[in-house]
Amino acid sequence: MSDPSNKPVTEVEDIKARSAHLRGTLAESLADPVTGSIAPDDTQISKFHGIYQQDDRETRVERTKQKLEPDYSFMIRARVPAGICTPAQWLALQQIAADHSNGELRLTTRQAVQLHGVLKGDLRTTMRRINDALLDTFAACGDVNRNVGCTPLAENAEVHRRASRWAARISEHLTPRTRAYHEIWLAGSPLPGNEPEHEPIYGATYLPRKFKIALAIPPLNDVDVFAQDLGFIAVERFGKLIGFNVAVGGGMGMSHGEPATYPRLADVIGFCSPAASVAVAEAVVKIQRDFGDRTDRKHARLKYTIDDRGLDWFVDELGRRGVHLRAAVPVDFEQTGDRFGWSEDSDGLWHATLYVPGGRVVDNEKTRLQTGLSAIARILKGEFRITPNQNLIISRIEDTQKEEIQRLITEHGLDLWRDAAPVRRNALACVALPTCGLAMAEAERYLPQFIGKVEELLARHGLSEQDLLVRITGCPNGCARPYLADVGLVGKAPGRYNLMLGGGAVGARLNQGYRENLSEERIVDELDRLLADFVGNRDSGEPFSDYLHRAGILESQPHG
């Protein structure tokens, strides 16, 4: 535990403070013709605008020899509250991706959409066109509340409609008020009027660190509600949404070799009505604004604020801010993965959940997601929903369109879910190499190969239909939520991972470090041995992770 009083605030805090409400020198950086990059300080500020500077790490050395700077490009993340977008927005995003990025839309684990490989000279046009599509990228990254997630599909359409609307309301309420976004990207110059700007919720330095909110609609915990800074768990009675259980202090990120950093599950602290959810969110954000650690970015998430001061203090602090929660209502979760294929909701509308490997909307030899989804978007009377597992739901399909859409799905090979084993369909990986600056090992590019190994193992042990949750990240920051997986691989060095086991349990149990710094061969050996043990000794219907705990292979830990 650090003592914030004696330590200076981080450099990022200084950058935010002097950024004049997130302007920084972005306009000058964009105008600098001599580099494809933006000024170092602006790379912090740009995140608040939904823009990450990246470079191709694989060509760095080569380009230095070529007397060229690194191959800079930008990732732009469009904010899609609750993951819902219209067919028109989908088409616009695909066209923008084709015109200004590497051509692929990428669906994220926070139900947002990313463009990759946008060059500096195209940034402003891209941002304007995203805005024209009635979407924005503001606060999609940075030390603010980010895209608010929501379980994208529920049998009870009314519950989903209401929950997703609250998600959008919370998102809207927590959007920064600065006009910097408008000025820099849309107007291209300072807006008229010079009344001092005010951030009523965030203040001039925003939050100490990123902040994540998601709403889960049981029995699905696809949003991994316990991995959020603030989670809302929908409570349903007699077919109506009556409110939310409130969970606080979840978070995945940690650093190798720094025990003061750790993943943490959120604690359920009570229940609120739907209408109170916005006020609860504002109060939680403000507590984090006021008490979060601004002296150490590795210790700045809400989870540390809560652990440093105690959960009781936190609940009291909420009370001091006028937020009084009722007792939480028991709810049950059944799964974190998506329910692939066709389903019908209470409105009589149809939904087709498609498997999108790696969240990448591409055309390749197996599937023509790009072309197929465009064709569907052109006729669809419903909407698209991005799932927290990086998949896509064609939603609210009327009976009259069902057949035609089924035909388009088949014609373009969008029914990958039919052939993929559960272990493949449910696996997640972060982007990692070559573009992520934090990556220590491969993740997304390696996932298909590793899943292949796991499939072989499962087949050998007669477990092909086993629902084993595999997640890989290139570093310990946890973007693909590896600490909740049955089998988590966390990158340590090229080709080397820490093997994490024993998570699962619908996102309510963290896994544990089992072995460190393993090669693929060692990982496969370990799993082979454990699976043999599992097959020989499991109880009927017992999940793999539960077995590892019961058999004492992992030490049992209390639910956080």
Added chain:
Amino acid sequence: MPLGKLESGVSAARPNINPVIQQDALADLDSAVADFERDQLLWASGYLAGLAVARATSPAQRPVAPAEAPAPASSTEPAAPWTVLYATETGNSRFVAQELAEAMSAAGQTAKLVDARDYRPATLKQERQLLLVVATHGLGDPPEGTEAFFEYLLGSRAPRLPQLSFAVLALGDSSYEDFCEAGRQVDARLAELGAVRLLPRVECDLDFESDADAWTKRVVEQARARDGVHIAPVHTLRAAPTAPSYSRRHPFQAELLTNQKLTGRGSSKDVRHVELSLEDSGLSYQPGDSLGVVANNPAPLVEQFLEYLGESPSADVSIGQEALTLGEALRSRLELTNATRSFVQAHARNSASADLAALADDPRALAKYLKSNQIIDILRQYPAALSAQQLVASLSKLTPRLYSIASSLDANPDEAHLTVAVVSYTRDGYAHFGAASNFLAAGPSTVPVYVEPNDHFRLPQDSAAPIIMVGPGTGIAPFRAFVEQRRHQAAVGKSWLFFGDRTRRNDFLYQLEWQRYLKEGALTRLDVAFSRDQAEKVYVQHRLRERGAQVYAWLMDGAHVYVCGDAEHMAGDVHQALLDIVAEHSGRSADHAVSLLSDLKTQGRYQRDVY
């Protein structure tokens, strides 16, 4: 005057000088120099002339014949001096003019070598014998920097010149419509002004060397014919002992130190940074100079020729008197890429093609055709069953390629750097190659080079003077040398570079260096135009115009302007942009802009190296 002056085949290297030297002494002299190379002979002739001057009894400023020798009975005064005037762009005309001056001197003539850029047109009236070697540049224009001379000569102020005898050798490139236009104009105008033409004008194509040699020989013969044999002291001798011993004819084998691609993976171009070692060569250069590269032809291209002939590389052929293998001839002796009119004519005969013969006689159509067809294309389009010797005979000598040097010798002792665009494309299903660029890109262990000076592309004498450099594409090369030089000198003068190419991401040549120089202050400003980074094409001239006010302010502040790169479009567009900028920001007329730029040229403050 007796002396075999009209005998054919008189060798310039062994002039008959019976009147002043005994037969025995001549034999001694002959044997003493029997093993001398041509350069050594030339040097020796200068050396002997020097001895003659030293022994002169008269202290008169004007050198006279050796004292021991009686003045030639039939000649009462020294023959009239010759002026060899050249107008050069790439150095070829200067090369020919130098050889001519040397040959004239060796033949006992007084010959003064002058660059048209340094020539005061008013002295034309005093000239008696003028030999002109005139290159044509771009679209029928005179070479950069010689505009003043041409304007005077072709304009109404030019005096009558009845006293003058002259001959013109015109150099050009038959892939341009107005082939040898500048030389033609000079030739016609001098005659119009009443001067006497000693020889009909000769026009040379890219393969100028054999035509130029023949013309030189005839000029020397003419000179002898005019005043008989006359021992005149050598006035100008370029092959002086202090001159570098490596030249176009005797290139230095420079070790290739670096061959680094500069363009990124996504580029549509392949541009190389080439570093060569000049160690122990004695070669030196200044920023602005060019390096001549005497390249071998790319192996795949040689292969295509062999395939065409159906011959083995070991087949015997001859070039002139020299016997060699076909492979060797194609690899290192013959021009295989740039076609000329003479090749088209030869191949028209070889292929018995009336079409091709007609094409050779239509300059306009020929220029257009040669722009987009290499020799191999012509061979394929007009197939002929050629013997190896027939083909060899139709080809001209391999011409060296010039590259603006991209380094400062002070900043990189013993090195010369080049920026080389590798020309390589597929057309009609066949790979096509630029000869020198592919030779360099293939990474030979050594590269035969010589230095081609360019005194008309020089940093200001005053290192505090501001400079504006416009160098898109590989036109960036000399400016890297300029900035390196000024950085090395810690010069205080401001510098402003305009660079352009296709994309910032992959075609920003020397990007990291410019970023560093900007940071350090060695480069004051950098404006870039990347034509393919946005919907509308943007080029350097657009950036100049956008910055017009500052560009004009720099000019008024004494800035020197340099332009390097494409002659066909860029140089003209940039020139027009400068004219418009001056007109707009001076608030004066377009005429004022024209005269201001022309003054800048005269003052050496507006220099171009365009190709």
